[in-house]
Amino acid sequence: MRDFLPGSVEARQSLIGKISTSYLSRGFQQIETPVVEDLDRLSSGQGGDNEKLVFKIQKRGEEFERALAEGEDLADLGLRFDLTVPLTRYYATNHSKLPRVFKAMQIGPVFRAERPQKGRYRQFIQCDIDIIGDDSLAAEAELISASLAALEAVGLEGAVIRINHRELLRANIAALGVSDSDALSAMITIDKLDKVGIEGVALELGEKFGSEVSTKAASWLGSLEQNQTPEILMPLMEAVGESAASLRYDPTLVRGMGYYTGTIFEIEHPGSSSSIGGGGRYDGMVGKWLGKDVPAVGISLGFERIADLVGESSGEGSFQVLVYQFEHLAAAIRLQSELVAAGHRVRLEQKPKNLKALLEEMTAAGATGFAILSEENANIEDLEFKPLS
């Protein structure tokens, strides 16, 4: 987990502001859920491998003592590993107060107990939009348009969304001669295509399911260049209009989570070697908590990847420094209030012996100008800020 230095926090806040404004402008409604959820929900089998990465919170007080003595589970809560499980729980809890078609936006930290490695963090921010209660492709079309617009809002043009459909994927896998019960295992192998190539996938499928499957897979994967968008995805391509140029049907796209039931997405950007977002339709998940099925589909943007791509904008955090001597503190505070009211951003600093060192330090922190307060210029009209560079 990371500390964020001052300039970086402002740049990140500004990015989050742009993304949320973009989503809000398209009618998504921002919600907030606690970072802590019942452990039962975080281990319900909905979260795939992420469930193994839950930070578990110990029971407290007598409950902990009793659990320890009786060999029961010692934890009852956990930190959320994504925003989708909390969203579906939220919908189940609050649906009577929400529109029939609920268009939700959620931006917040999630936690995974992964081994630290470059570009992966144990606390990171996700930006999710989801539409619950609409089983038509209109939901997918809105999510795609909105996600591309949000990326453009932060200056990331040129994103590409790879699309597949779990039904198509299952049919393609069945055509290789893999049984339904082995389909998930085959998907896990196909998901490695980027890393191990056609040969590697064919080899592993051969080891798992025999040489016939391996041969068919090699032939299928080799013929994909000619693949055209399948009929089931055509209405989506048409609905998104100009954005269709950013969509690519990818029959090998898998997405790791077991809960997807229809369309699946993965968002790529030329500037990043790994995906910057993804999602899909998960029509069965809300029903787990609510007791009745409600269709749902969502796209999650990986904020940390986006922040890395965008970089830190330079204009954030610039301010001016008003240097004063302690005996003029009252005047400095009064002047600061007046300058702030006039739209300035002003930091007060007591005059040190080494003024040059202070000004260098302030410049490094984002200061663009300074003034030294004296009895003569203790009025806002007489105060003149000199540039720092």
Add this chain to the structure above:
Amino acid sequence: MRDFLPGSVEARQSLIGKISTSYLSRGFQQIETPVVEDLDRLSSGQGGDNEKLVFKIQKRGEEFERALAEGEDLADLGLRFDLTVPLTRYYATNHSKLPRVFKAMQIGPVFRAERPQKGRYRQFIQCDIDIIGDDSLAAEAELISASLAALEAVGLEGAVIRINHRELLRANIAALGVSDSDALSAMITIDKLDKVGIEGVALELGEKFGSEVSTKAASWLGSLEQNQTPEILMPLMEAVGESAASLRYDPTLVRGMGYYTGTIFEIEHPGSSSSIGGGGRYDGMVGKWLGKDVPAVGISLGFERIADLVGESSGEGSFQVLVYQFEHLAAAIRLQSELVAAGHRVRLEQKPKNLKALLEEMTAAGATGFAILSEENANIEDLEFKPLS
């Protein structure tokens, strides 16, 4: 812990934006720390009673198994209970990259495993400003001015900051005949003055330290009306200028935390029966992690209390609804993009059988107007939004 419904999230975000903008405009630098800290730091004795309320996170994998087998501590991390412990740890980690006088602002969730009760939550937001590296009262003066300005920025005029100084408090307690080693125990009793009155405090002090202390305490507490601002706080009153009218010296103000070493504050507002913020000087705490003492002072605003006081502003979240039929989805999405680009906030809705019910639902969600898309008006110029109320 709470779910936040859509309108409420936008109102809260807007409040947070106003507070952070106000602090940033006075040169405070926003930082961010992880919500998870090493448990050692959260149980170092710095956090007073809050340390008993830590949500502890279990060790993971083999480490957990080993700890369980060997009867060691099962937890190694915890959720922060305030922003001050993380700030001082942050300063110790990052001080070489920070200005000599570090003016920090931090807004984020903290967690306490309290029994749920009205107005108390187990996850809640604090807004902290701190100045590290300045041992003069200029730091206190800036914090007070900035806090009052932030409260005014969210429409809370009329806040009063009660002030005391731990040295004065210790001297007053010593004058009652209480020994230094019993001073903390006496403070805990005096802290109940609001609840049990002068008689109650005198009674409890009598039980603890005998009738002589009790009599002196009753006399001291009875004479407080005549108390004038003591000399040690006068420079502060002068420095804050007009804001001095919002300051009250309160010789009985205690503040629960053991780490305070100098000034202590508590912020009240006529609209709230409990305090809406507080803080003080804690010159010894940074040294705990850094190995050398660095002066520090901070004020924390309790965001949940402030949000309750301000209430939900009505203007947030208003939008317009564009109703379409599925066959016109592509046109609806294109029009939405154009309307958003023109500065509108537009939600798409498929036309249901019961249009009236949809419009009522949308009005409840904040919609102020609607238009129905048809072949004739599929251009932004021809689209006319009718008001909803």
